[in-house]
Amino acid sequence: MKLDLGEIILHLGKRIRYQIDEPPIKDIEDGIRNIKPIKGEVVFSNAAKHIVVRGHFTTEIEVVCARCLNPYKMDISLPIEEEMLIAGHLPETTEAEAQLPEDAKEPLFEDNILNLTELLRQYIIVAVPIKPLCDEECKGLCSQCGQNLNQEPCNCPPEEGNAAFADLAMLLEQKDEDESKS
Ligand SMILES: [Zn+2]
Ligand SMILES: [Zn+2]
Structure with a gap:
């Protein structure tokens, strides 16, 4: 119009x-x-x-x-x-x-x-948000088989890449804590 x-x-x-x-x-x-x-x-x-x-x-x-x-x-x-x-x-x-x-x-x-x-x-x-989410808790798709994890879990083994990231994230957190102490 x-x-x-x-x-x-x-x-x-x-x-x-x-x-x-x-x-x-x-x-x-x-x-x-x-x-x-x-x-x-x-x-x-x-x-x-x-x-x-x-x-x-x-x-x-x-x-x-x-x-x-x-x-x-x-x-x-x-x-x-x-x-x-x-x-x-x-x-x-x-x-x-x-x-x-x-x-x-x-x-x-x-x-x-x-x-x-x-x-x-x-x-x-x-x-519209830059990353719209159907739900804050949306589990997304499995990066290996593409299964929508909101519907049902898949049988893929946990990804190694993610595990490595988790370790790194923990290390970083630790470092932050150490730094805030000193
Ligand atoms: Zn979603
Ligand atoms: Zn999968």
Whole structure:
């Protein structure tokens, strides 16, 4: 959805309330699927040099667990807080945009038109953890046979590499303790 904010831009102090009711966004990002419509509300107000955007929205997405690779559902409920500089002033980077890689950016506010879908997309991406987990306790996949260890344990012998790491970790811990004593 693209919203023409030209009317607000002409009138200082003007406020417009907009009900967000968007179909799920198709291409959010690899590994993120928007599976429910986006609902919410946003208020635009003209504060002279910029438009203040305040609101909130909810939706549901499906993301892929970084450990077991199973998709799982995640509720999204976020406040919207932006300030869009009115044309003629220098462009501004939004909070959400600032956290995205360069090539992920699309014009958000251009010629007084706000790309609301793009704004919501950016908010959703930023809300997803870098390593999403279906559960804090997710056991992940066996690195040898690929078995999803949440479903049932496999019969693979414990990995030697891991054992060596465990020893090293213990040594390091020991060292820390020694150091903190001295
Ligand atoms: Zn998982
Ligand atoms: Zn295994």
